[in-house]
Amino acid sequence: MRLLLATAGSRGDVEPFAALARRAMFEGHEVRLAAPDSSGVGLSGIDVVSMGVDYTRMIEEQGVSAWAAIRSFREVVRPTMHAVIVQTARAAMEYRPDVLISHPKVLSAPLVCEALGIPHVLVETVPSMTPTRAFPAAGTTTRNLGALNRLTYRAAGLSARMFRSDLTEVAGLVGATRRRPAPPAATLLPISPAILERPEDWPESVHLTGPWRTESADSTLREDVASFIAEGRFVYAGFGSMAAGDPSIRGREVLQGIRDRGSRALIATGLGGLRIGDDLLGDDVLVVPSVDHDLVLPHAEAAIHHGGIGTLQAATRAGAVSIVVPFIADQPFWGARLHERGLAPAPIPRRRLNAHHVGEALTDSTKYRHAVNVAAEVMSNEHGTAVAMEIIRQQADT
Structure with missing residues (x-):
């Protein structure tokens, strides 16, 4: 089977697709991955074609906020989306896959699949496309609107x-008729039912597969991280690419809240999510750019993070209680879902983040x-990529 995987966004959007690509390769399929540049995800050994966009640089230059996106729509957002939409179509026409598996940002995927006469498998990295x-x-909102939720x-x-x-432009490029494209043959959500209960009104073609992750026996920790972990329990804090507001103030409040509770702190600064000044350093804190969540979080008593689904599932799978400080997009949704399911304290609004609220949540x-x-x-018994590949094979055989 010849598969084209296409994803767009930052690290959290690329990691699950890389895991699925590796699983497909392990099963003996031909795989190509269309992805952004500089995502920070290890893609060695995968046949990768560039979309010609760099979300990491975009985040570093303008941060993350709805206002930043609106302000830069013409100069940044539109050209980026144009590249994602058109470059994926070109990659597909060149590669001629048997199945196209795409991220929701790849808006051209249905047109491409119509033109090639192949199944389209949509990957909802977060539940935002299938009404329920x-x-x-x-x-959109964290309020339950009842029957109006579907709207x-x-x-x-x-x-x-x-x-x-x-x-x-894509329709002309691929020779699509521009009629309303058919819905996806299947929709996959790389999310655990332990995190999100499957709604009864979802169609049978929509599947919660469990998280997509790469099992690696060769992963090793940095020496300083391994030594810090060996000294005993700690609280992890990291906001990834959430470069909004003042990361130094945020870092000071988070670290003080952890210290007030008498805990040690492992801080991941990410792409500007947190910053710890030299005056705050001590034997009870280790500051690093990033960590392997699968190796670190099983040793943490709690994880303070932004509520991205990747970090949230990694923390829960590791048995670390999440303290969610949502910034944008789907993060408030996940903070609310986790609290409703009795898996975490109520999320801390970003503008109310201070040492007192951090200590209280801990x-x-x-x-x-x-x-x-x-x-x-x-979650330890879930094999998301294997489940996903079985569904993809079924689509190719129909």
Whole structure:
């Protein structure tokens, strides 16, 4: 089977696709991955074609906020989306896959699949495309609107209209008829049912597969991280690429909240999410750019993070209680879901982040440890990429 995987976004959008690519290669399939540059994800050994975009540089230059996206729409967002939409179409026409597996940002995927006569498998990295009454679309609101929840899923379709001219260009490039493309043959969500209960009103073609992750027996920790972990329990804190506001103030408050509780702190600075001044350093804190969550979080008593689904699932799978400080997009959704399922304290709004609220949440976190350990046991038996590949094979055979 010849597969083209296409994803767009930052590290959290690329990692699951890389894991799926490696699983497909392990099973003997031909795989090509269309992806952004400089995502920070290890892609060695994978046949990768560049989309010609760099989300990491975009984040470093303008940060992450809805206002930044609006302000830079014409100069940054539109050219980036044009590259994602058009370059994926070109990659597909050159590669001629049997199945195209795509991220929702790859708006051209349905047109390409129509032109090539192949199945389209949509990957909802967060639940924002398939309507349900159970909860609102991730990234819209955290309030349960009941029967009106389904209306929030129209937001994705409305945003696609902003790139209508790009899709018209793709239609001409691939020879699509520009009629309304068929829905995906299957929709995959690399999310654990321990985190998100499957709604009863989802179609049978929509699947919660469990997280997509790469099993690696060769992963090793940095010497300083390994030594720090060996000294005993600690609290992890990292906000990844959430470069918004003042990371130094944020770092000071987070570290003080951890210290006030008498805990040690392992801080990952990421792409500007946190910054720790030299005046705050001590034997009870280690500051690093990033860590391997799978190796570090099983040793942490709690994990303070932004609520991205990748970090959130890694923490829960490791048995570390999450303290979510959401910034943008789907993060408030996940913070709310985790709290509703009894797996974490209520999220801390970013503008209310201070040492007091951090310490309060850490104290509160002990009440959720048993439930998180139960969820971790469930997740330890999940094999998301294997489940996903079985579904993809079924589409290719129909």
